Amino acid sequence: MVEEREHGLLRLRQIHRQSQRETQIAFDDPTYVTWIAYNPEPETACLRYGYSSMTTPDTLFELDMDSGERQILKQQEVKGFDGSRYRSERLWIAARDGVKVPVSLVYRHEHFRRGNNPLLVYGYGSYGASMGRRF
Known part of the structure; x- marks a missing residue:
């Protein structure tokens, strides 16, 4: 996984070891921050990463790098925010x-x-x- 900046925005790009195929993680908002998060399982095929935008509270995702499926592990709760x-x-x-x-x-x-x-x-x-x- 590569964390890089393009046009001022951070992005996450996966480079598959065997095929050298590249996949960029897509984000919902046009402006955001992202970061690679700590994962206590060093031998896993899952990547944990964080995401936040001006309309989305801090969210922790887990991405299965083999299947491409992602799930939300945790999202900051903000009372009254829609x-x-x-x-x-x-x-x-x-x-x-x-x-x-x-x-x-x-x-x-x-x-x-x-x-x-x-x-x-x-x-x-x-x-x-x-x-x-x-x-």
Whole structure:
């Protein structure tokens, strides 16, 4: 399993030892963070990994690397939160110097009108570090 960054997002890519075939783990949201988690069984064909997005609380998955099936082992509970009411987007905005900068948006879809909503802008990026898009 390879953990790598592409266009600012972490991704997980499985390289099968025998066939050298590559499979990328798909995620539901356009902007997220992921990490390889600890597995107490060192001789297993299962990978544990974490996932979080601006609309999904921290979730621990177990992936059977032979069959490709995954299951949720645990998800952070957030009282009163209904993820189906929210949407997230990832946009690329041109800065003054022409460099494309990734922007992550999250909003309640029933109240969203493009171009007519108040916006809280928060950003950070220096020394090669970027902000993860977590819940």
